[in-house]
Every structure is written in C-alpha cells, then in structure tokens.
Amino acid sequence: MKNATRLTRLGRAHGERGLVNAPVERASTILAPSAAELYSAPPGRPHYGRVGLATQTGLREALCDLQGGRHCALTSSGLQANVLAVLSAVEAGGTVLAADCIYGPVRGFLLQTLKRFGVEVKFISSRTGADVEAHIDDTVQAILLESPGSLTMEIQDLEAVASIARKQGVTTIIDDTWSAGLTMKPLEIGIDLAAQALTKYVGGHSDVMLGAVVAGSERAARRLADTERMLGIFASPDDAFLALRGLRTLEMRMQKSGASGLQIAHWLDSRDEVGKIYHPALPSHRDHDRYQRWFSGPAGLFSFELRVEDLATAERFMDALELFGIGYSWGGYESLIIHCDPQLRRSAGDEGHTGILMRLAIGLEAPEDLIADLDRAFEVIAAN
Numbered sequence: 001m002k003n004a005t006r007l008t009r010l011g012r013a014h015g016e017r018g019l020v021n022a023p024v025e026r027a028s029t030i031l032a033p034s035a036a037e038l039y040s041a042p043p044g045r046p047h048y049g050r051v052g053l054a055t056q057t058g059l060r061e062a063l064c065d066l067q068g069g070r071h072c073a074l075t076s077s078g079l080q081a082n083v084l085a086v087l088s089a090v091e092a093g094g095t096v097l098a099a100d101c102i103y104g105p106v107r108g109f110l111l112q113t114l115k116r117f118g119v120e121v122k123f124i125s126s127r128t129g130a131d132v133e134a135h136i137d138d139t140v141q142a143i144l145l146e147s148p149g150s151l152t153m154e155i156q157d158l159e160a161v162a163s164i165a166r167k168q169g170v171t172t173i174i175d176d177t178w179s180a181g182l183t184m185k186p187l188e189i190g191i192d193l194a195a196q197a198l199t200k201y202v203g204g205h206s207d208v209m210l211g212a213v214v215a216g217s218e219r220a221a222r223r224l225a226d227t228e229r230m231l232g233i234f235a236s237p238d239d240a241f242l243a244l245r246g247l248r249t250l251e252m253r254m255q256k257s258g259a260s261g262l263q264i265a266h267w268l269d270s271r272d273e274v275g276k277i278y279h280p281a282l283p284s285h286r287d288h289d290r291y292q293r294w295f296s297g298p299a300g301l302f303s304f305e306l307r308v309e310d311l312a313t314a315e316r317f318m319d320a321l322e323l324f325g326i327g328y329s330w331g332g333y334e335s336l337i338i339h340c341d342p343q344l345r346r347s348a349g350d351e352g353h354t355g356i357l358m359r360l361a362i363g364l365e366a367p368e369d370l371i372a373d374l375d376r377a378f379e380v381i382a383a384n
C-alpha cells in the first residue's frame with residue numbers, strides 16, 4: 001500500500017460502533033471486573049489510565065506501522081521524545097556522541113542534566129559518517145543524530161553510522177522530525193530509535209505539543225518500553241487524537257509545503273540579497289547525495305543567508321513580512337520566519353555562514369503570495 005492509502009487506515013481499529021476514528025478515551029481509574037482481576041488483568045486489558053487507552057493505542061500502532069517499528073512511546077513533547085530515547089540507551093559511566101547540529105534544548109539536556117547522572121557527551125561533526133568509528137571507545141553507548149539539522153540542514157551518513165554502531169553494540173538515535181517518519185525511514189536504514197516532535201508536521205496545525213519515539217531493534221524496543229514505564233511518561237488522549245487526525249492529511253500537507261518551499265528556495269537563489277541556501281533538496285546542497293539516497297521528498301523547512309550588514313536590517317526585513325509569522329516551531333499550515341544566530345551552538349567545527357542566517361517554515365499558502373511578500377520585504381530594506 002502507498003503511504004497516502006496507509007495514512008487513511010492506520011490506527012483506526014480501536015473505534016467502536018462503526019465510528020471511523022478511535023474515540024478520545026479519558027480515564028485514570030479503570031474498574032476491575034472482579035477482585036480476582038485486580039492484580040492480574042488479562043493481557044490487553046488496560047488496568048490504569050497511564051498506560052494509554054484507545055486514542056494513544058491507535059496513534060502508537062499507526063506510527064509503528066508507518067515506520068516499521070516494534071514499539072512506540074508517546075511523549076508530552078518532541079524534546080521529551082529525544083530525552084526519553086537517550087535515557088533508554090545510557091547508564092552511568094557512559095558517553096553519548098551527538099551530531100553537533102542537534103536541537104538546542106536536547107544539547108542542553110545532554111550537557112546539564114545527563115552529566116549530573118555520570119554520562120558524558122562528546123559532539124561530533126554534523127555531517128558525520130564512517131569517521132564516527134574513530135570516536136567510539138568502550139564508554140560510548142549511544143549516538144544521537146538529527147537529519148537534516150533543523151537550522152543548518154546537514155545530513156549525516158545514516159547508513160555508515162548505523163552499521164558501525166550496530167557492530168560495536170552502540171544504540172543509534174535520530175531526531176527525524178523533518179521527514180515526519182514519512183519521507184525517510186530511519187529504522188529501515190538500521191537506526192535503532194527514531195524520535196520525532198509530532199508537534200510539527202504530524203500535528204500540522206500549530207495547536208498541539210507531542211512527541212514519539214519508535215524503536216526498530218528488539219533490544220532498543222525493550223529498553224524504551226521499560227524506561228517509558230519507569231519514568232511515568234504519558235501523553236494525553238486529546239493530543240493523541242489531534243496527532244491521529246493530523247496523520248490523515250500528513251502526506252498531502254508535506255507535499256504541498258515541500259513543493260512550495262522548493263519553489264521559494266529557487267526564487268531566493270536568484271536574488272542578490274541572498275547568499276547560500278541551506279536546502280538539502282537543492283543539487284547545490286553539500287549533502288544532496290545523502291538526501292537523494294534516503295528521502296523521498298522535501299519538507300518545507302530550510303534556511304538561507306540574508307546578505308545584510310547587521311541584525312537590525314534583518315529584523316526590519318522580518319517585520320516587513322505580512323504572511324510570515326515571527327515565531328518558533330514549524331510544520332503548521334502557516335508560514336514562519338526566524339533568524340537563527342542566537343540559538344546556533346557548535347563545538348565540533350562549523351563552516352560558518354555570511355550575513356544573517358534566516359530560517360523559513362513554509363506553510364500551505366500559495367507560494368506566489370509568499371514570494372510577493374518576501375519581494376516586498378526586500379524592497380523595504382533596500383529603501384532604507
């Protein structure tokens with residue numbers, strides 16, 4: 001079955017009485033039918049709300065099915081998905097190797113929280129591949145990747161890292177929010193754990209915070225399920241419902257914003273005000289080969305260098321835009337812009353950039369209108 005068809009069918013088995021969708025089931029207490037079953041619920045009968053009911057079960061099954069996973073943990077945010085994945089893979093005395101481009105707050109968790117529990121972190125190239133082997137010693141327990149990096153858009157050599165790590169018994173984790181687990185299948189490449197902010201494309205409407213970790217290998221699945229249970233990780237049924245609803249239109253929304261994003265990237269490429277474009281689907285991108293190997297299509301998130309002298313001019317450019325909101329996150333129906341420099345942290349070397357690095361999240365508007373908006377904002381800064 002093609003993705004479009006699968007997305008209309010996944011996770012629906014839990015609806016009753018002919019309802020098309022799994023219902024929102026809210027509960028903490030679930031009464032046992034008899035005293036005998038209080039401590040011995042039969043397999044499959046939920047005994048307490050924290051384990052998740054029809055809505056969460058439907059979403060978990062859908063994400064496992066879509067990504068080819070054995071177990072899916074739902075989390076209250078994308079950040080928590082990354083945190084849970086790491087915690088399931090490490091113990092005191094260990095080291096995490098992390099691609100330098102990982103999401104900033106995950107970097108903060110590794111450097112501040114995880115260190116307190118005796119786990120070290122070492123940042124490696126955002127474009128790491130076979131070179132990762134040189135960084136693996138007896139203490140390395142997990143390798144954390146993000147492809148593409150959500151600000152600077154590097155893609156790691158996923159196949160090389162997965163195969164080297166597997167030979168050495170090291171768990172691989174990827175934040176694959178850009179592909180939404182749809183246009184790239186990390187578990188099929190051999191990555192153990194795929195963490196995603198469902199907040200972005202799966203939610204798709206800027207109205208839900210949610211995350212998921214899907215495990216491929218048996219060992220990773222067991223450790224993920226254990227850690228999820230021990231930490232009391234829980235996602236609300238209302239949020240799970242919104243994510244399931246978002247899944248139904250995920251492919252068409254991604255195709256639309258991906259195609260508009262590419263059109264806008266090409267237009268920006270022709271502008272004198274713009275330097276380098278960071279979009280992996282452009283042949284000029286340094287990791288375009290990797291993109292072509294593993295991704296079946298683009299997302300609508302990319303960055304570009306605005307050739308201006310100072311931040312104040314970049315801010316005037318942003319303020320002149322009418323259709324692009326100024327705000328964090330991405331994957332919603334509405335287009336957004338940020339400038340990136342204040343959140344760029346790199347410690348494993350970086351090519352750097354010129355001008356001010358801007359990131360666009362392209363939504364579902366007509367690309368011609370977005371281009372006209374950008375064009376007008378260029379005129380505004382030229383006039384000053």
Ligand SMILES: Cc1ncc(COP(=O)(O)O)c(C=O)c1O
Nearest residue numbers: 077078079103150177197199210
């Ligand atoms: C790549 C990436 N991963 C994870 C997250 C965190 O997701 P959430 O905001 O749901 O915690 C973000 C949020 O911007 C992100 O861009």
